[in-house]
Amino acid sequence: MTESAYRVETTARLAQWRIDNLASCTYRKSDPFKIGNWNWHLSVEKNRVLYIKLYPEISNLTRDNPPIASFIIRVVCSAGDRKAFTHPEIKDKQLKSNEDFVWPIEVPLTGKFIIDVEFLDLKTASPNGGEPCSIWAEGLTQKQSNATALACLGRMLTQSIHTDIIINASNGSIGAHRAVLSARSPVFHSMFSHNLQEKELSTINISDMSIEACQALLCYIYGNIKHEEFLAHRLALLRAADKYDISDLKEACHESLxxxxxxxxxxxxxxxxxxxxxxxxxxxxxxxxxxxxxxxxxxxxxxxxxxxxxxxxxxxxxxxxxxxxxxx
Incomplete structure (x- = not known):
């Protein structure tokens, strides 16, 4: 039997296993194939009834975070008029072992046939006990969007793109954006909402911070601080977080200390x-x-x-x- 007899062809969400001949009283298991985060197997067992199984390969990932799968599975007889048998759509079924999905087909199949699995969704259990999360819907688009947004915010700071406020530290000055500062700190928001000196002169004086610590503060606010920079200025950042009511920064400093x-x-x-x-x-x-x-x-x-x-x-x-x- 050739190696291709066990190979499953895949695209992003579709798997097809072509079987040229399955003698009576025969068991066959496919090579592993990758869909989503998991390696999968298909198996067929033919006795009086044909049993088709779909299951993830046993691994630490499967044990700790088994897939919750929605899929459509079909068997297509490739000879003659291409008869097709379709299982009712499987919706949000957790698959851990080779007994979790078993499809018995009582109609005799002869000659060549194709097992076709179309994965509609793959989910994992939420770590905090909420609704399961789709690995496709949750992941890429949102992560790419977040990463792009943070990169753009970082460039606004580092390249001084349309800055409209100057922060004077103890030993230097740096430009920033009052909209970003206002969104991250209720104290800054209040400064720019009332007729205070900061609003009138478009400057903020932070004389108790060095320019390096001030840079670290802005990098945190704009979402692109490096870990080494955070560690080097933890106490100054803690002081600023308390002063300007940036609660997430204060908690980050607390946990780090x-x-x-x-x-x-x-x-x-x-x-x-x-x-x-x-x-x-x-x-x-x-x-x-x-x-x-x-x-x-x-x-x-x-x-x-x-x-x-x-x-x-x-x-x-x-x-x-x-x-x-x-x-x-």
């Missing part, structure tokens, strides 16, 4: 947690200092910190010590 607490930065981060009301950062710093005993590694710095700390911070540390001792 949780990831690399150490003896060199823990006291500064504890101070920032109190200043900007970051409860998870405060809790993590407390645990690091007390539960993990890092107070003893930075005793001199910690004593100096206590001299400047406010009453609430000292009380919180005292309670954390007491709660830790209770656990021993």
């Amino acid at each position: 949780l990831e690399d607490i150490d003896t060199k930065n823990v006291l500064e981060r504890l101070q920032n947690a109190a200043l900007y009301q970051l409860p998870k950062l405060k809790s993590s710093c407390m645990r690091y200092l007390v539960r993990f005993g890092k107070i003893y590694d930075i005793r001199d710095d910690f004593n100096a910190f206590l001299q400047c700390a406010d009453r609430d911070q000292i009380t919180d540390i005292f309670h954390e010590v007491l709660n830790t001792w209770k656990g021993f």
